Amino acid sequence: MTLRLARSGLLRARRSPLGTGLARFAGVTLASAVVGSVIVLLGGGSPVGVADGLIQGSVGNTSALVSSLGQATPLVFAALSFAVAFHAGVFNAGGQGQFLMGAFATAVVGFEPPFAGLSAPVHLLLVLVAGALAGAVWSAPAILLKMWRGTDEILTSLMLSYIAVNLNDWLVLDKFRAAAIQPGTNAQTTVLSPSASFPLLVQGSSLTFMAIIAVVACIAAMIYYRFSTAGFETRLVGANPRFAVASGIFSTRKMIMAMLASGAIAGLGGSAVVGGFFHADITPFNTSVGFNGILASLLVNNVPLLIPFASVFFGALQQGGLGLQILSGQSQYIADTLTAVIIIFAALRRQPHRLQAVWSRLGSRRPGGLEPPASPRGDASPDTAAAEEVQA
Amino acid sequence: MNVLTQLIASGLTLGTPIVLAALGGMFSYNARVFNIALEAFMLVGAYFSVTMTQSLGGSVWLGVLAGVLAGGLLALIMGIGVLSWGADEVILGIAFNLFALGLTSYLLTSGSNSGRGFIQLGHGLPQVELASLQHVPILSGLINGHDPIVFASWLLAALAAWIIYRTRFGLRVKASGESELGARAVGVAVWRTKMWTFLLSGLLSGLGGAELALGSVHLFSQDITAGAGIIAFAAVVFGGGRPGRVILGALLFGFAEAGAGVAQVGSTVPPDFVLMVPYVAAIVALAVLGGGRRSRRQGAA
Numbered sequence: 001m002t003l004r005l006a007r008s009g010l011l012r013a014r015r016s017p018l019g020t021g022l023a024r025f026a027g028v029t030l031a032s033a034v035v036g037s038v039i040v041l042l043g044g045g046s047p048v049g050v051a052d053g054l055i056q057g058s059v060g061n062t063s064a065l066v067s068s069l070g071q072a073t074p075l076v077f078a079a080l081s082f083a084v085a086f087h088a089g090v091f092n093a094g095g096q097g098q099f100l101m102g103a104f105a106t107a108v109v110g111f112e113p114p115f116a117g118l119s120a121p122v123h124l125l126l127v128l129v130a131g132a133l134a135g136a137v138w139s140a141p142a143i144l145l146k147m148w149r150g151t152d153e154i155l156t157s158l159m160l161s162y163i164a165v166n167l168n169d170w171l172v173l174d175k176f177r178a179a180a181i182q183p184g185t186n187a188q189t190t191v192l193s194p195s196a197s198f199p200l201l202v203q204g205s206s207l208t209f210m211a212i213i214a215v216v217a218c219i220a221a222m223i224y225y226r227f228s229t230a231g232f233e234t235r236l237v238g239a240n241p242r243f244a245v246a247s248g249i250f251s252t253r254k255m256i257m258a259m260l261a262s263g264a265i266a267g268l269g270g271s272a273v274v275g276g277f278f279h280a281d282i283t284p285f286n287t288s289v290g291f292n293g294i295l296a297s298l299l300v301n302n303v304p305l306l307i308p309f310a311s312v313f314f315g316a317l318q319q320g321g322l323g324l325q326i327l328s329g330q331s332q333y334i335a336d337t338l339t340a341v342i343i344i345f346a347a348l349r350r351q352p353h354r355l356q357a358v359w360s361r362l363g364s365r366r367p368g369g370l371e372p373p374a375s376p377r378g379d380a381s382p383d384t385a386a387a388e389e390v391q392a
Numbered sequence: 393m394n395v396l397t398q399l400i401a402s403g404l405t406l407g408t409p410i411v412l413a414a415l416g417g418m419f420s421y422n423a424r425v426f427n428i429a430l431e432a433f434m435l436v437g438a439y440f441s442v443t444m445t446q447s448l449g450g451s452v453w454l455g456v457l458a459g460v461l462a463g464g465l466l467a468l469i470m471g472i473g474v475l476s477w478g479a480d481e482v483i484l485g486i487a488f489n490l491f492a493l494g495l496t497s498y499l500l501t502s503g504s505n506s507g508r509g510f511i512q513l514g515h516g517l518p519q520v521e522l523a524s525l526q527h528v529p530i531l532s533g534l535i536n537g538h539d540p541i542v543f544a545s546w547l548l549a550a551l552a553a554w555i556i557y558r559t560r561f562g563l564r565v566k567a568s569g570e571s572e573l574g575a576r577a578v579g580v581a582v583w584r585t586k587m588w589t590f591l592l593s594g595l596l597s598g599l600g601g602a603e604l605a606l607g608s609v610h611l612f613s614q615d616i617t618a619g620a621g622i623i624a625f626a627a628v629v630f631g632g633g634r635p636g637r638v639i640l641g642a643l644l645f646g647f648a649e650a651g652a653g654v655a656q657v658g659s660t661v662p663p664d665f666v667l668m669v670p671y672v673a674a675i676v677a678l679a680v681l682g683g684g685r686r687s688r689r690q691g692a693a
Contacts, residue, residue, distance in 0.1 A: 039495060043502035093486065141675070149679045154428070154482060155626055156678065159671040162619040170664035291490055298483055331501040337494030343487040350478035 028345040035341050036334070045330055053330065057323015058316035063205065064323060070206030070276050071322075072315025074099070076214035076308050077269030078293020080221060081135075081262045083302040087225055088258030089238035094142060094157025095266040096290025097164030098135035102267025104168055105134030106274045107281035108176060110192035123195040128271055135267020136260045138164060143259035147252050153259070161290065172283040188282040198275030210272040214308065217265065221304040234258055266290060288336065292318075295343040314339055399647070399654050400533035405608050406653075407646020408542045409434065409600040413624035414631075414642040415545075415552045416596030419589040421633040422556060424569035428485035429470055431621025432492035433463035433594045437601025439496040442511050442612035452517050456541070456602045463598020464591050466492065471590030475583055489621075497614050509614060516610035517541060517603075541603045548596070553635035565589055597621060619671070626674040630681065641677065648673035 037047035058068045078095050085092035092098075109115050109130040115123060142157035178190040198208035224231040234254050237244040241251040269289060274281060296314045300306035321335025413430045420427035441459030448454045470488050473479045500511065517539035525532045556562040567575040568582045575582050604620065605612050623645050631638030652669040655661075 039498065043499050045502060091482065145675070145679045149682070151675075151678045152629060154426075155622070155629060156675050158428075158622055159619070159626065159675055162622070163668045163671045165618075166664040166667045170662050173664075174662055288490065288493070291486070294486060295490065331498050333494050333498035333501060335494075337491060337498050340487050340491035340494050344473065344479075344484060344491060347479040347483050347487060348473060348477035349480075352476040 028342060031345045032338060032342045035345075036338050039337055039341075040334060043331065043334075049328070050324060050330060050334055053324035053328050054317065054320035054335070056320075057327060058320035060323070064319065066202050066205045066207050067322075068316040068319040069211060069312065070208070070315075071319045072308070072311040073208070073211045073214050073276060074269040074272040074289045075293050075296050075311035075315050075318075076211075076218065077265050077272055078290050079297035079307045079311055080214070080218055080293075080304060081266035081269065082294045082297040083304055083307060084221055084265060085258050085262035086297070086302045087238050088234045088255050089241060090143060090146075090255050090259050090262070091154045092139065092142070092157055092259060092262045092266075093154045093294065094139065094159075094161045094290075095262075095269075095293050096288060097157070097161030098138045098263040098266035099270045099273075099290035099293075100161075100164045100168045100285055101138040102131035102135040102270025103274045103285065104171055104270070104281045105267070106131040106271040107189045107192065110196040110274070111190040111280075116193040116195070118195055120195040123193070124198070127192075127196045127275075128268065131267045131271030131274075132264035133267070135270065136264040139259050139263025139266070143256050147256060165285070168281070168285060169283045172281055176281070178280070186282040186284060186286070188278065188280040191279045192274070197279065206276040208272065208276045210268075210275060213268070214272070214311075217268075218304045218307050225304065266293070269293065292336070292339055295339055298343060299346055394529055395654060397529050397533035399650055400530060401537055402653060403643070403647035403650035404534065404538060404542055406649050407643045408538075408545050408607070409604040409620055410624045410627060410646050411549065411639055411642040412541075412545050412600030412603060413593075413597040413621055414627040414638050415549060415635075416593035416600075417625050417628035418552065418556070418631070418633055418635060418638045419565060419592045421628045422562075422565045422569050423586045423589040425474065425586060425589060426481050426485070427590070427593055428482060428622070428625055429467070429488040429492075430593060430597045430624050431617055431619065432470075432485075432488040433467055433597035434601035434604065434617045434621040434624075435489075435492040435496055435615070436466050437463040437598030438605035438616050439499065439601075439612050441598075441602035442513060442605050443499075445513055445606065446511065450515070452515070452606055455606060456517070456599070459602035459605070460595050460598040463596075463601060464594040467590045467594020467597070468587070470594075471587045474590075475586055493615055496612075500612070500614055511612045513606070513610045516606040516608070539603070539607050541599065541607060545603075549635065549639050556635055561585075561588070597624070600624070618667075623670050623674055626678060630674070630677050641674075644677065645670040645673050 033051075036050075040047045040050045057064055059065050078099060081095050081098070082092055106127050109127050110123075115126055118126065138160060139157065142153045142160060145151040145156055146153040172189055173187055176189040177187055198210060201207045201209060201211060225235055233244065233249045234257075236247065237249060237251045237254040237258075241255075244251050244254070273287070273289065292314055293311075296310040297307060299310040299313075317335045317339055321332035324330050324334065325332035413434050416433070417427055417430050437459035439459075440462035441455040443455075444458035445452050445455030448458070466488065470484055473484050474481045501509065519537055519539050520543075521536055522532075525535055556565065564575070564580045564585045565588075567578070567580050568585045572582050575585075600620075601617065605616060624642060627641035627645060628638050630641040649666060649670045652666040656663060656666050
């Protein structure tokens with residue numbers, strides 16, 4: 001997996017000139033806009049109206065902008081969660097489940113009697129610890145089964161997410177249900193007690209201090225992976241576990257620790273959502289922050305320092321969707337759709353040879369002579385693709 | 393109806409969509425494509441089978457055809473992304489799953505359908521009811537109350553096994569999976585072969601989605617598959633791409649949920665736990681019985 005990703009260029013720092021990067025960005029944006037417009041037309045809406053609504057809802061005024069940052073906060077955690085595991089060679093596809101469990105633990109510790117009487121800083125700390133712990137616990141089966149039995153962690157973590165959805169449903173509906181604040185809304189638990197409510201950065205918004213913690217966590221991850229011996233060893237495990245073992249690194253332990261850290265970070269994302277938005281655990285938890293975090297991380301090649309930027313982008317998109325729904329009554333799910341479309345285009349790594357031939361025939365400055373000869377079927381084996389990237 | 397008959401009837405209803413999608417995934421798996429997007433193909437299949445039934449004048453079979461084609465189309469697009477544009481199949485698969493969820497949710501909640509959250513049809517696929525079998529214990533569970541797609545899935549399962557084991561195409565698929573360069577050296581059109589496996593996985597998953605939506609509930613609701621495609625993929629990995637084991641796995645997970653459902657009736661166990669059962673069963677099966685002979689990693693190295 002990791003090897004293949006390395007080949008496909010996802011792990012490698014691509015030394016492409018800025019121009020190529022910008023062209024790529026423009027291409028992805030344009031293609032996503034076209035596909036998005038087609039989808040809006042299919043749904044009977046007007047693309048221009050939807051685009052306008054998305055922009056107004058996300059960055060149209062100060063309060064929208066603040067809300068966009070609020071939406072971005074849990075995404076940063078979810079994205080960082082994916083990146084942390086990914087650099088250790090573990091594909092944590094189950095951030096959604098860890099996120100949900102973190103949200104539940106946060107809510108429960110936030111109002112249950114033994115904790116509810118504590119002083120504010122202690123209680124808040126406990127709430128965050130609970131969120132992180134629950135996330136880590138939910139990530140453990142996937143990695144332990146991978147280590148003991150070789151079970152693929154992508155599948156197990158993904159399936160654990162679906163189990164978490166049902167578990168959360170049961171816990172909220174049957175065990176911890178409280179009267180909803182507004183009738184007709186989702187079922188929810190008791191609201192966090194005042195000592196556990198998250199300090200706000202902007203009064204009356206959803207932007208809590210978790211935004212700062214999120215950025216700090218990204219910086220910490222960067223420092224760990226780039227400047228510490230342990231982080232270097234972890235990356236080595238991710239690049240080639242057998243080589244790492246041969247160099248005297250406990251690959252198994254590194255991978256388990258990375259996955260647990262990943263789960264804990266995803267759990268903190270759950271805390272951020274509970275603290276910033278619902279102030280309780282709800283069901284159905286109608287958000288795919290855990291999954292969108294994977295996409296946000298992939299958008300920036302899992303580079304921790306860039307994750308906040310990708311998250312703000314996707315968070316703004318989410319907020320734009322909400323604004324669209326509230327202001328003009330159109331479906332908010334266009335935001336989720338666009339997020340996925342952007343990643344689909346961003347995941348494309350090399351151009352088919354036929355298209356390259358078309359470009360060079362159109363007189364582009366692409367040096368055609370350096371290309372390997374196109375195979376008769378127009379496809380490339382991984383090896384020719386790799387060779388191509390080396391030449392590029 | 394006795395318990396065993398009930399279990400068989402319910403297990404077939406729950407298991408058939410999974411079996412169909414797993415058959416599709418089996419083709420990809422043999423070409424060593426880690427096709428996690430079965431969920432996406434199922435979801436669009438379910439959505440378009442219901443909406444097309446609605447808009448094409450109520451013909452369920454046209455709806456089924458639309459669902460199958462929608463799944464196939466999405467799979468072709470993904471195939472082009474993976475095979476021609478060099479995208480990683482796991483990443484693209486996750487993105488496609490979210491895309492299908494976003495797209496169907498968007499279309500479901502915009503335009504004329506806004507505000508309802510689901511589309512209910514007046515009728516679905518016709519169901520076989522043989523009065524003469526009504527009191528035959530096990531056979532009535534196998535036959536009665538099921539729609540033609542359930543029976544078609546048995547034929548398709550046999551057909552898929554035959555294709556993989558006994559035809560030139562099946563050999564080419566496996567050759568492309570074993571060694572791409574080796575396959576090309578003996579003249580197999582690897583790109584085309586892998587594209588066919590994508591198409592087959594999309595068509596069969598689309599059929600599975602159509603069965604899910606039109607078979608017994610006759611409606612589409614947001615995220616109606618809720619991970620059925622992932623379960624199907626787990627069955628594929630569990631079976632190691634071998635048709636018999638894949639089908640067995642898919643039925644096992646379907647019957648696990650059916651069994652839990654039958655056991656839950658009259659007990660105090662909440663229904664949420666019944667919904668968890670196929671996932672737990674899949675994780676346990678993968679962990680205890682292993683995920684087939686070949687893992688993806690060996691292929692990727």
